[in-house]
Amino acid sequence: MINIEVVLSPALLHLSNVKDKNVVVIDILRATSTICTAIHHGASSIKALRTPEEAKLMSSHGYITAAERDGNKLEGFDMGNSPFECMNGKVQGKSIALTTTNGTKCIEAAENARARNVYSGSFLNLKAMALKLASEQTDVILLCAGWKDSFNLEDTLFAGALASEISSLTETDIDCDAALMSMDIYNLAKSDLVGYLKKSSHYKRLSHLHHEEDMVYCLQHSVFETVTGLVDSEMKKIV
């Protein structure tokens, strides 16, 4: 049996016992969706960094540098944080140094909390992620990146989707109110996720920045079967 816990913000992670659990970092719009897309499209690895300065330094080690803050690509970097920048062979065989507003610091926090494994969660590989977690029969923490430590809808919806998918594959123990709420809200919204999320803060923020196609892309379900997780502190292809 797998116990599933949802943590709605990295500011709450310290309240959970993370050690030896599988943590799925969730930043649907867009960091973990972009990370999963890059790996699916042949990137060797993605190193998640807390600051633009740390990411910039990696260029001297042959990394593609990618930086986003408040939804905008930062000047002086090779890429921003759009999944579309990882397609058409652009990242094939390359290592990427990535820093984003929320997602990359969550990856670092999960690793520092001594998780057994740290995975990158996205709707794009929902079923493959659930299959991997079910096969491991290890307790799971679904860590929502949120927005600058506040709750957001899109990450919570994915937590509900993944908790439901795992529960359809194996016996689970879910006594966490945040997990129960996330499953209910996903059931409410799943018939039209894009339509439901149009009222959300980050959807509006990214729409204002003309990133609508990124969001429609990131909300597709189970379009590829790769699973991405930390290996030697970098996100790599696990399955």
Ligand code: MLT
């Ligand atoms: C985040 O880190 O919260 C997101 O990746 C921001 C974005 O890509 O707009």
